[in-house]
Amino acid sequence: MLEIKNLHASVEDKKILKGINLQVNAGEVHAIMGPNGSGKSTLASVIAGKEEFEVKKGSIALKGEDLEELAPEERSHKGIFLSFQYPVEIPGVTVTNFMKTAINESRKARGLEDMPANQMLKLIREKSELLEIDRKFLSRSLNEGFSGGEKKRNEIFQMAMLEPELAILDETDSGLDIDALRIVANGVNKLRGKDNAIIVITHYQRLLEYIVPDFVHVLHDGKIVKSGTKELALELEEKGYDWLKQETAV
Amino acid sequence: MDLKDKLLSSFIAFENNVDLDNPVHEVRSEAIKNFEEKGFPSKKEEAWKYTSLNNIQKVDFSVFPKQENTLEYKEIKKYFLHEIDTYKIVFVDGVYSSYLSETTHDGVDVCLMSAAFSKPMYKQIIELYFNKVASKDESLTTLNTAFSKEGAYIYIPKNKAPRKPIQILHFATGNEAALMLQPRNLIIVEENAEVQIIERHQSLTGNEVFTNSVTEIFASKDAIVDYYKVQNDRDNASLVDNTYISQKNSSVVRVHTFSFGGKLTRNNLNFYQNGERIDSILKGVTILGEKQHVDHHTLVHHAQPNCESHQDYKGIFGEKSTGVFNGKIIVDEIAQKTNAFQQNNNILISDKATINTKPQLEIFADDVKCSHGCTIGQLDEDALFYLQSRGIPKKEATALLMYAFANNVLESVRIPELKTRINKIIANKLGVRVGFEL
Numbered sequence: 001m002l003e004i005k006n007l008h009a010s011v012e013d014k015k016i017l018k019g020i021n022l023q024v025n026a027g028e029v030h031a032i033m034g035p036n037g038s039g040k041s042t043l044a045s046v047i048a049g050k051e052e053f054e055v056k057k058g059s060i061a062l063k064g065e066d067l068e069e070l071a072p073e074e075r076s077h078k079g080i081f082l083s084f085q086y087p088v089e090i091p092g093v094t095v096t097n098f099m100k101t102a103i104n105e106s107r108k109a110r111g112l113e114d115m116p117a118n119q120m121l122k123l124i125r126e127k128s129e130l131l132e133i134d135r136k137f138l139s140r141s142l143n144e145g146f147s148g149g150e151k152k153r154n155e156i157f158q159m160a161m162l163e164p165e166l167a168i169l170d171e172t173d174s175g176l177d178i179d180a181l182r183i184v185a186n187g188v189n190k191l192r193g194k195d196n197a198i199i200v201i202t203h204y205q206r207l208l209e210y211i212v213p214d215f216v217h218v219l220h221d222g223k224i225v226k227s228g229t230k231e232l233a234l235e236l237e238e239k240g241y242d243w244l245k246q247e248t249a250v
Numbered sequence: 251m252d253l254k255d256k257l258l259s260s261f262i263a264f265e266n267n268v269d270l271d272n273p274v275h276e277v278r279s280e281a282i283k284n285f286e287e288k289g290f291p292s293k294k295e296e297a298w299k300y301t302s303l304n305n306i307q308k309v310d311f312s313v314f315p316k317q318e319n320t321l322e323y324k325e326i327k328k329y330f331l332h333e334i335d336t337y338k339i340v341f342v343d344g345v346y347s348s349y350l351s352e353t354t355h356d357g358v359d360v361c362l363m364s365a366a367f368s369k370p371m372y373k374q375i376i377e378l379y380f381n382k383v384a385s386k387d388e389s390l391t392t393l394n395t396a397f398s399k400e401g402a403y404i405y406i407p408k409n410k411a412p413r414k415p416i417q418i419l420h421f422a423t424g425n426e427a428a429l430m431l432q433p434r435n436l437i438i439v440e441e442n443a444e445v446q447i448i449e450r451h452q453s454l455t456g457n458e459v460f461t462n463s464v465t466e467i468f469a470s471k472d473a474i475v476d477y478y479k480v481q482n483d484r485d486n487a488s489l490v491d492n493t494y495i496s497q498k499n500s501s502v503v504r505v506h507t508f509s510f511g512g513k514l515t516r517n518n519l520n521f522y523q524n525g526e527r528i529d530s531i532l533k534g535v536t537i538l539g540e541k542q543h544v545d546h547h548t549l550v551h552h553a554q555p556n557c558e559s560h561q562d563y564k565g566i567f568g569e570k571s572t573g574v575f576n577g578k579i580i581v582d583e584i585a586q587k588t589n590a591f592q593q594n595n596n597i598l599i600s601d602k603a604t605i606n607t608k609p610q611l612e613i614f615a616d617d618v619k620c621s622h623g624c625t626i627g628q629l630d631e632d633a634l635f636y637l638q639s640r641g642i643p644k645k646e647a648t649a650l651l652m653y654a655f656a657n658n659v660l661e662s663v664r665i666p667e668l669k670t671r672i673n674k675i676i677a678n679k680l681g682v683r684v685g686f687e688l
Contacts, residue, residue: 048639090637102641102642
């Protein structure tokens with residue numbers, strides 16, 4: 001599904017990613033963990049195509065197709081979804097209108113007609129129920145005045161609406177209480193399937209109790225320094241990241 | 251002959267056609283003297299630094315229409331807010347069109363200035379209100395006063411509200427090569443009365459039109475006035491709109507100015523607060539392209555304690571368009587506990603577009619809250635990326651963000667059909683598909 005080879009990326013000449021190699025196959029869930037500033041969010045943004053980051057070396061391919069030349073919206077149309085760590089507030093655009101625009105633009109890119117209004121409403125109703133989102137919430141301006149938890153739940157609602165092939169969840173657990181975490185994880189797990197893949201970026205092990213990963217990678221100083229199975233996450237939880245830093249220093 | 255000379259010589263002919271015994275005659279004579287002395291404002295004056303009327307003065311305008319022109323409703327229906335029932339005061343080339351209008355004297359007066367000037371029953375009101383808040387030394391206002399003859403006259407007595415909104419529409423047919431219009435409106439809203447008014451100037455052909463309009467609005471105690479100016483004219487039309495508002499205790503006046511077109515538009519919007527607990531609301535959305543020019547000059551004069559004013563102007567400037575916002579707030583020494591807010595946010599979407607924005611605060615009281623902010627910027631890159639990452643192409647995402655930026659000024663529009671209409675115009679201007687409900 002996703003193949004990252006020797007990826008180097010910088011922002012304003014500051015090197016952040018220094019040779020990432022990662023292969024994610026359909027049906028898999030990968031967790032990327034690591035201390036603050038290790039490059040986790042940068043990796044997520046680079047995959048989604050944020051222009052601010054410059055890919056200096058290496059490649060990212062989705063289902064064999066190189067992504068380098070593709071704009072963020074084209075990557076979205078190919079099935080990539082990024083759940084933002086800090087979703088942007090957009091006053092004046094309601095959640096519903098935003099979702100309709102996003103869905104119909106994606107359909108247009110695939111040569112399809114706009115989704116009929118009744119079908120759209122049904123879809124919105126179904127997915128908002130899945131995320132236990134109040135209907136009033138849907139007519140509010142996108143993320144404006146939302147609590148941290150509401151923003152994250154709204155991200156997963158968007159994911160459920162767009163049904164991506166590759167979902168990247170960037171610190172989706174931060175700011176969530178235990179109930180919200182359960183709801184969000186439930187929404188994510190509904191998307192799991194043999195044709196989809198998920199990358200969960202997190203600082204803590206907590207979310208991984210609900211979204212159980214097949215593989216865990218540890219990112220440190222722009223490189224994946226250790227990979228393993230879900231047990232690695234538990235080990236990190238217990239020992240912290242310092243032992244890894246020492247290990248890589250050696 | 252330049253335009254000033256032409257106007258001065260036309261004044262004699264104009265006066266010969268009106269009633270010389272009318273007390274307004276003296277007001278007109280005083281006004282033309284002032285205009286003769288001052289002439290058209292030039293760029294040397296601070297208030298006209300960024301707006302030049304030089305090109306307008308070179309045009310050989312016809313000052314009075316030579317013939318009466320008629321229009322078919324179906325040709326111009328789209329310029330009306332036709333989705334709802336309204337009173338209509340319609341002028342074609344400056345001449346009242348009874349055929350296109352719907353006036354009333356049923357409890358309220360929605361009619362014509364020419365009637366108010368000539369009929370004895372209005373004499374007292376004219377004496378009390380006409381030219382009482384309009385400036386007596388601003389040259390274009392005095393020019394309008396000198397030629398004041400026709401326009402909308404609206405009188406809402408105590409505790410009354412007309413059953414429906416009122417539209418004032420001015421059409422220019424272009425049957426004259428170039429036409430200058432000087433409508434004069436007088437709007438009096440008595441105690442605890444209410445009115446909603448929509449004003450629009452529309453040229454129908456490519457011939458030059460220059461409108462120098464003056465509107466006086468008097469809001470008595472507890473009155474509520476909503477005034478909407480829709481400026482979406484063709485690129486041969488220029489407009490100087492001088493609006494003067496006098497407010498008394500606990501009145502609320504909201505003026506929304508939607509500037510989407512025209513070659514040159516200058517809005518002089520002046521609020522005078524003559525009472526306590528007054529609220530003055532000034533909102534504007536400006537979206538320009540080509541070589542269009544819009545200049546908003548606002549004045550809020552806080553002359554009594556415990557009043558508020560709220561200004562929120564948003565502008566989007568593309569191509570070679572130019573914008574000006576000059577917001578003046580005066581707080582007199584006596585006007586303690588004033589809350590005055592002013593916000594002007596602009597987005598430039600072309601390297602060749604310009605905006606000049608300037609807050610001007612003169613505060614003589616010490617216990618007041620005044621805030622002002624102006625921004626000139628591009629769109630938020632993070633917001634753009636967020637929308638793109640959801641599959642919305644950059645062009646559409648940009649349009650959507652601009653739409654959202656402008657659109658939130660509309661929250662205070664109290665006629666839903668007008669709100670929808672303005673929303674559609676904004677969406678159209680920005681190339682956003684508004685297939686959704688708002």
